[in-house]
Amino acid sequence: MEPTSDFDPARLARSLLRRSRQGALATLMPGTGDPYCSLVNLASHPDGSPILLISRLALHTKNILADGRVSLMLDERAEGDPLEGARVMLAGRAEEVTEAERELVRRRYLGAQPSAEVFVDFKDFSFFVIRPSGAHLVAGFGRIVDLKPGQFLTDLGGATPLLEAEAGAVAHMNEDHREAMNLYATRLLGADGADWICTGCDPDGMDMQAGRNALRLDFPERVTDGTGLRKMLVRLAGEARAKG
Structure with a gap:
């Protein structure tokens, strides 16, 4: 379905990425490949990629460590019928943050999720960033479009x-x-x-x-x-x- 002429899908997708604080994370169960979905808190990397702080004791983390392929659903949390609000599904890989990037990611996550301060340094918790391979945006009739990462992520070149x-x-x-x-x-x-x-x-x-x-x-x-x-x-x- 083609979007209408007054619709800027890239801008809306970027906005949803930056404003979302929770999402539905889908991972793959080892062995069977069955989908497993869980609710997660998140923040955004400077390029807009979602940041997760998750425990290695959690099933979704164990799934990611076995197979990093994930999808993440974000929505506007609009009043009334939630299906009338915009939502975006990201597909990609969840990668554990390197030590070099941890300080930046930690600061950004705690800015968005201050309640995580009490457990952020627990040994079983680690930061992961979802590196998107694409997105599927749904924002109403005539407003459904697939996007490539270059269309909704922020270019950090020279920054x-x-x-x-x-x-x-x-x-x-x-x-x-x-x-x-x-x-x-x-x-x-x-x-x-x-x-x-x-x-x-x-x-x-x-x-x-x-x-x-x-x-x-x-x-x-x-x-x-x-x-x-x-x-x-x-x-x-x-x-x-x-x-x-």
Whole structure:
């Protein structure tokens, strides 16, 4: 089925990836290959790939260690009939995070899932990132489309300076610019006023959260370093104030 002309499937898929905090994870049972589905909490890698923190005692982790092929269903959690909301199914492989990437992944996961602080360092828990091979997006009649990773993941090429500056930028926004965070949420994204915080920045945008509610603030242009990020956030704060 072809999407309608006013539909931007890549943007919607990216938004669902960034805003989702839970999903249905399907893994394969060793030996039989039978599907096994479980509910998992998640966060997003700077490129948008889902991050999982799972215990090696859990059946889904044992399945992944035997066969990394997985699928993950994410949805908007729309009110009313859930089938009327958008959802995306990712297919790919779950890979355990390397030691070199653990600090970044740990920080991003705890930003999105602060309650995990109490068990994140337990020896049986490990971080995994789902490396997507494709996605199937369903957003209503005439809005069903298959996507390739390059269409919904964020290109991190040339963005190493931004990734290095991200932790400091997130802390700075949350410590000194909570008013701006609320302006982004209410005046640029149409959300209700709340204690909005920043949970992550990447070349394409910023992730925000208040309790279990998450928002995605897309940047009008790509940023690749800390200076570019600061200028973009100042610009967007000005645009938000102008809407008052």
